Amino acid sequence: xxxxxxxxxRWLAPLAILPLLAISAACGASxxxxxxxxxxxxxxxxxxxxxxIDDFEAATxxxxxxxxxxxxEMGAQILEEGSATPAAVxxxxxxxxxxxxxxxxxxxxxxxxxxxxxxxxFRPKDNNQWVGVTGRSRVIVYNPDLVDDVPExxxxxxxxxxxxxxxxxxxxxxFQSFVTAFRVAVGDDQARSWLEGMLxxxxxxxESNNEILDAVNNGDIAIGLINHYYxxxxxxxxxxxxxxxxxxxxxxxxxxxxxxxxxxxxxxxTDNPDAQALVEYLLSEEGQTHFVDETMExxxxxxxxxxxxxxxxxxxxxxQVDLTDLESLEQTQTLLVDLGILD
Amino acid sequence: MALTLLTxxxxxxxxxxxxxxxxxxGWGAAESVLFRRRTLDLLLRSLELSAIVTVLCLIIGIGLxxxxxxxxxxxxxxxxxxxxxxxxxPSYVAAWSWIGYRxxxxxxxxxxxxxxxxxxxxxxxxxMAALRRCDPALEDTARSLGxxxxxxxxxxxxxxxxxxxxxxxxxxxxxxxxxxxxxATMRYPVLTHVIYRSYRASFDRTPAAVLGCLLAALSIIIVxxxxxxxxxxxxxxxxxxxxxxQPVVALGRLRWPSLLLPVGIVxxxxxxxxxxxxxxxxxxxxxxxGGELWEATLNTLQVGALGTLAVIVLAAPLALxxxxxxxxxxxxxxxxxxxxxxxxxxxxxxxxxxxxxxxATPLYQRLPMLVMAYVVLFLSLGLGSIxxxxxxxxxxxxxxxRTLGRSGFAAWRSVxxxxxxxxxxxxxTLVFLxxxxxxxxxxxxxxxGFDTLSTRLWDNISSLSYAAAAPYAVTVVLLxxxxxxxxxxxxxxxxxx
Numbered sequence: 001x002x003x004x005x006x007x008x009x010r011w012l013a014p015l016a017i018l019p020l021l022a023i024s025a026a027c028g029a030s031x032x033x034x035x036x037x038x039x040x041x042x043x044x045x046x047x048x049x050x051x052x053i054d055d056f057e058a059a060t061x062x063x064x065x066x067x068x069x070x071x072x073e074m075g076a077q078i079l080e081e082g083s084a085t086p087a088a089v090x091x092x093x094x095x096x097x098x099x100x101x102x103x104x105x106x107x108x109x110x111x112x113x114x115x116x117x118x119x120x121x122f123r124p125k126d127n128n129q130w131v132g133v134t135g136r137s138r139v140i141v142y143n144p145d146l147v148d149d150v151p152e153x154x155x156x157x158x159x160x161x162x163x164x165x166x167x168x169x170x171x172x173x174x175f176q177s178f179v180t181a182f183r184v185a186v187g188d189d190q191a192r193s194w195l196e197g198m199l200x201x202x203x204x205x206x207e208s209n210n211e212i213l214d215a216v217n218n219g220d221i222a223i224g225l226i227n228h229y230y231x232x233x234x235x236x237x238x239x240x241x242x243x244x245x246x247x248x249x250x251x252x253x254x255x256x257x258x259x260x261x262x263x264x265x266x267x268x269x270t271d272n273p274d275a276q277a278l279v280e281y282l283l284s285e286e287g288q289t290h291f292v293d294e295t296m297e298x299x300x301x302x303x304x305x306x307x308x309x310x311x312x313x314x315x316x317x318x319x320q321v322d323l324t325d326l327e328s329l330e331q332t333q334t335l336l337v338d339l340g341i342l343d
Numbered sequence: 344m345a346l347t348l349l350t351x352x353x354x355x356x357x358x359x360x361x362x363x364x365x366x367x368x369g370w371g372a373a374e375s376v377l378f379r380r381r382t383l384d385l386l387l388r389s390l391e392l393s394a395i396v397t398v399l400c401l402i403i404g405i406g407l408x409x410x411x412x413x414x415x416x417x418x419x420x421x422x423x424x425x426x427x428x429x430x431x432x433p434s435y436v437a438a439w440s441w442i443g444y445r446x447x448x449x450x451x452x453x454x455x456x457x458x459x460x461x462x463x464x465x466x467x468x469x470x471m472a473a474l475r476r477c478d479p480a481l482e483d484t485a486r487s488l489g490x491x492x493x494x495x496x497x498x499x500x501x502x503x504x505x506x507x508x509x510x511x512x513x514x515x516x517x518x519x520x521x522x523x524x525x526x527a528t529m530r531y532p533v534l535t536h537v538i539y540r541s542y543r544a545s546f547d548r549t550p551a552a553v554l555g556c557l558l559a560a561l562s563i564i565i566v567x568x569x570x571x572x573x574x575x576x577x578x579x580x581x582x583x584x585x586x587x588x589q590p591v592v593a594l595g596r597l598r599w600p601s602l603l604l605p606v607g608i609v610x611x612x613x614x615x616x617x618x619x620x621x622x623x624x625x626x627x628x629x630x631x632x633g634g635e636l637w638e639a640t641l642n643t644l645q646v647g648a649l650g651t652l653a654v655i656v657l658a659a660p661l662a663l664x665x666x667x668x669x670x671x672x673x674x675x676x677x678x679x680x681x682x683x684x685x686x687x688x689x690x691x692x693x694x695x696x697x698x699x700x701x702x703a704t705p706l707y708q709r710l711p712m713l714v715m716a717y718v719v720l721f722l723s724l725g726l727g728s729i730x731x732x733x734x735x736x737x738x739x740x741x742x743x744x745r746t747l748g749r750s751g752f753a754a755w756r757s758v759x760x761x762x763x764x765x766x767x768x769x770x771x772t773l774v775f776l777x778x779x780x781x782x783x784x785x786x787x788x789x790x791x792g793f794d795t796l797s798t799r800l801w802d803n804i805s806s807l808s809y810a811a812a813a814p815y816a817v818t819v820v821l822l823x824x825x826x827x828x829x830x831x832x833x834x835x836x837x838x839x840x
Contacts, residue, residue: 039791045806065791068802072543073689077787079548080696086708086791100546171540207527210807220446233807237627343381343532343540 037063038274041078041087043071043097044261052290056281062274071097072173078266079104088269089278091133091261094173095323098130098264108270110279117283118300122260125324132260132323133282134291135298137316138178139228140247140255141213146222153253154225158197166203167212167224170341174209174227174259180332181321182254188335194254195339205341217244225255228310232296248311256316260300260323347664347672350657353719354679357686358559360694364552376553382537386557389533392454392526393519399459400515404466405508407605409496411831412474414592414601422605423471423831424824427772429612430464431823433780433797435524436816437461437612440619442528453529458519460612465518465773466511468830469728472769473507474500476735476762479589492592506734507766510727513569514773517562517685517723534558535687542689555690562685563678570677613820620813627810635799640818643779643795649710650717650778651771657718658725658770663759665726666733680722688783691720696787709790716784721777725770732766733759772826779819796822 042049046068053064067087069077075097078085083106092098101107107129115128122132140151146165151157157166169175183191204221206212212224213234234242249255263282269275281287288299296307306312336342365373376382410416411423429437438457441448448456477500485499501508523535534554541550594601665673683691695716699707706712736759744754760767782797789798796815803812 046802047806047808067791068798069786070543070805072546073783073786075546076542076548076693077696079546080693081700084700084704096546171536171543173543205530207530210805211528214443215446218443218446230807237629237807237809239628241626337381343385343537 037065040066041090043093088275091263098262102129108265121322130264135258136227138257142223153249154255163201165222167221169206180326181257229295351676357694361555376550393516396458397516400463403463408470424828427827431820438525438528440616454531457525462515465514469507469511472765473504507731520685559682566681623809624813629808629811631811631814651775654725654774662729684723692784692787713788724773728770732763772830
């Protein structure tokens with residue numbers, strides 16, 4: 001009988017730990033809620049964005065609560081939240097996620113003088129509902145140990161000498177934007193025949209730019225198609241361990257599309273001066289320079305120093321595509337599904 | 344009863360949401376996704392992957408559970424804990440390590456390896472709990488009737504642990520259907536690919552919702568088949584069984600060689616990810632912030648404990664009801680709970696965003712909402728383990744206790760609760776470990792500025808700070824060791840012979 005009772009007690013002990021843990025943790029940890037702060041949904045990571053927000057808070061005295069996540073999934077979250085969304089400002093990794101909110105009529109108009117700070121191709125055509133913040137170029141990344149003959153642009157990659165050596169990420173939003181730009185700038189037929197040429201060369205499909213960079217750097221594959229800032233961000237982390245090198249496609253090669261990150265104010269915060277102040281801060285010299293220094297991204301506001309170590313934005317403008325013309329994403333996806341590149 | 348209604352309401356939320364979203368652009372759009380040739384291909388591929396991984400997990404899980412409960416394998420206590428730990432690894436962390444180690448594994452082989460090594464504890468933990476609950480007298484009787492060891496195991500032991508093992512197998516199968524991290528990294532396109540892709544590339548929620556409905560329907564069919572096959576058997580013992588030591592199989596000459604099995608599995612399941620973490624750490628120059636790591640650890644423990652508590656409190660009465668008085672209410676809740684487990688986290692997360700902000704506005708993006716999400720996602724984990732424990736308890740035992748003068752509650756506490764304690768322990772462990780590594784729903788529903796180990800891990804990885812990410816992954820595994828160790832060691836309720 002005594003053994004039974006001790007047995008029961010031994011069982012109760014660990015079970016009793018749970019509520020204790022829950023209560024003590026509930027008392028100890030903060031809920032992360034600080035009342036009336038401005039809420040920013042950021043599709044870009046905390047390590048990059050938070051230092052800038054800290055500076056903004058110090059400079060203006062405006063408290064900001066930042067929610068970090070994946071741009072596309074945050075876009076979907078704001079769509080589901082609808083007009084009740086707690087978000088006042090949304091800073092997205094890509095134009096697509098703010099574009100979908102623009103279409104759903106969820107964004108506020110930004111002042112004309114704010115959107116005028118960036119070139120017309122980095123803001124909406126028909127309204128002022130979002131504005132580009134930084135630019136990133138599509139690039140070819142390669143491992144010098146595995147490539148003798150370095151390609152100059154994506155058009156070279158259909159050459160049989162690159163058979164089985166090229167990685168791409170068809171599910172990735174920026175890859176699809178690149179194909180869309182290809183279609184818009186050069187024409188549907190040429191885009192299709194380039195894709196077919198690539199397919200004949202057995203490209204390896206990855207899920208994301210990160211994975212491609214990792215694979216090229218480790219020597220798993222020779223060449224990949226990514227955005228330039230992935231490489232730039234890996235540089236301080238890996239140092240000499242970053243073997244991969246970049247090619248910026250020039251001239252009229254469609255591989256050199258320059259895409260943008262974008263910021264928008266939600267309708268609920270239309271009259272919130274703090275939200276406007278945050279948008280303006282991202283476009284200020286401090287904001288722009290921060291991204292240039294941390295990620296080698298291109299500043300979109302005129303007169304800000306360009307990043308070192310990458311070709312200037314002006315030399316990449318062979319492919320003159322308006323970002324707002326990249327809305328025909330659905331045709332791109334149909335094409336990719338049609339060719340069996342996308343599921 | 345009120346509790347059961349609440350549970351039902353919670354578990355059917357994602358399904359209601361899926362139907363709303365699948366049809367909001369009309370049936371035409373839904374049909375065009377559903378009746379594509381490619382959808383069928385991917386569906387068959389998902390089912391195949393799920394079947395292969397489930398069979399492997401059953402073999403490994405039952406084998407290991409038997410080894411650590413019934414034999415004299417060396418370092419038994421230590422092995423008991425160690426083989427449960429791979430469960431703490433998020434699938435994408437394991438997958439990245441594997442693909443870094445052997446890039447050639449990409450594809451089905453890699454997906455099978457990664458998913459098997461991180462999900463076999465779904466079977467191992469409940470099987471271990473069930474083996475401990477078995478009445479040794481039954482096995483002794485069989486042996487006295489002339490059955491050999493294998494025959495006893497197959498004809499007496501296996502039927503007794505069958506509900507627990509089948510429940511575990513079900514969880515493995517449904518988890519594989521819902522997983523995205525491992526199959527994405529291994530570049531093996533299955534149904535979840537299309538779901539994530541339709542959110543990420545085209546912001547079109549219809550395909551995801553339609554395929555989510557398909558996954559949910561599939562899991563409901565699988566669960567129905569499983570419970571139908573269970574209904575034809577009875578696994579409760581007739582007597583309470585003597586409180587008596589369970590027989591220990593002497594492995595003899597095989598004693599030391601038998602250690603190779605668990606060691607091999609742990610080396611493969613934990614060793615490769617450990618190698619991956621080491622590579623992250625030595626390659627990178629970023630460093631994790633100690634304060635942030637500590638805060639994330641506390642937050643993880645907090646949501647883990649709250650979530651586990653909520654799941655157990657809701658799952659226990661439901662499990663009891665579905666075994667003792669099965670009716671449409673408990674069946675609905677049970678099926679919906681399993682359907683929730685087969686859905687990718689992003690779908691369940693968005694469904695709670697949709698309902699939370701409309702009907703529970705003050706709770707939106709606060710802790711109670713996050714805990715509710717964990718209940719929807721992981722109720723089935725608790726349910727299976729507790730159900731199998733309750734199924735092994737003869738109903739008339741409680742009646743006997745009542746005729747002997749105990750009140751209804753006291754009888755329940757001293758009989759049902761006590762006998763199902765190992766099952767509840769296994770359930771709590773499973774749920775706690777799974778909450779620790781959950782990511783998509785946590786990202787959607789956590790309070791703004793609230794970070795757990797998995798959100799920090801994800802944030803560091805997405806900013807390419809691999810070296811800063813490594814300590815978070817290691818901490819998750821270390822934290823997982825605690826409940827696993829509790830379960831493994833405190834669960835030995837009988838002194839072994």
